[in-house]
Amino acid sequence: MSKRKGTGDSENPNHDLCEFLTELADYERNVSKNIYKYNAYRKAASTLSKLPERVKSGAEAKKLPGIGEKIAKKLDEFLKTGKLQKLEEIKKDEGNVVISQLARISGIGPSKAKELFDSGIKTLDDLRKHPDKLTHHQKLGLKYFEDFEKKIPRKEIEEIEKILKESINELDEKYVITICGSYRRGKEESGDIDVLITHPNYTSGKDSKKQSQFLKSVVQCLEKRKLITDTISLGGTKFMGVCRLPSDKKGPFRRLDIRLATFDQYYCAVLYFTGSDIFNKEMRAHALDKKYTLNEYTLKRLTPEGVPGDAEPITCEEDIFKIIEFPYKTPEERNE
């Protein structure tokens, strides 16, 4: 998971509109804690970021998916005046500004950000003087704040992918490794690196204690190769940490997530971790319409009473689309 969800580059003719929608989204998530509105603004920004031409009016935008009356009105106001009164008001309040800033730190959510503000923290420097207020994760988030805000160029992830695959397969050639997230969706830059791994001997239903070594040995191996520099957290199936290209001692530190999926559930996991999260929501909703329940582990048929049955056998991502009769989309087409 990465924190800043950009909406298009400078080539996007609706760049400024996407930007204010994203600012509103961040405000709803970080300050109001209204996830519903957060998602609505993000969906609208995502729709506009894919338009090849500049939007002329709110009325025109309203015909597009995810743009209703209220957002259309805001678009009109911005198109007419070049700004948004609501956003101006939000920015006048110091609490809003500080809480939004603090919530950008990895490991700090809206509640923690508010708690810190209420305890008198106004800036990152204030926070640096009070490490006692922070967890291990939050300390690393603060330490690498500037680096984690930087986008990761595709070229760099390609290099990291090579090192990952070489080192992990040296450990055991049977590991299967896929970098998911925005990278798999073909993006030119990413907020973090989302790695998914599995191994044929790691399957659901086996003794999970014995299996908890799989991820640990992978992490150890990558530490030895000087790719992993810090661990935020390490469980049996999920690693969160920090990495840097060993060849680039001056380069930025990057957020790295590694997930271990069981071999039989690999494709549901690949689908889930490829995202985007908006696309995942749409696909899960479609599955429900077709009386199936889909998550990062399995796809299961629902009885008329809504009780999930056995996991459907899945041999590739396409199977999942086919079973729920959802037109297949390549990863590049999932940038919703």
Ligand code: 8GT
């Ligand atoms: P990015 O370039 O900003 O990193 O874009 P991304 O790669 O699409 O986003 P991400 O936040 O790294 O999430 C990638 C996938 O991981 C999403 O599809 C989502 O389903 C899944 N995911 C997690 N953990 C979390 C989480 O804590 N929050 C969210 N929103 N998604 C998560 O694995």
Ligand code: MN
């Ligand atoms: Mn991630």
Ligand code: MN
């Ligand atoms: Mn990501």
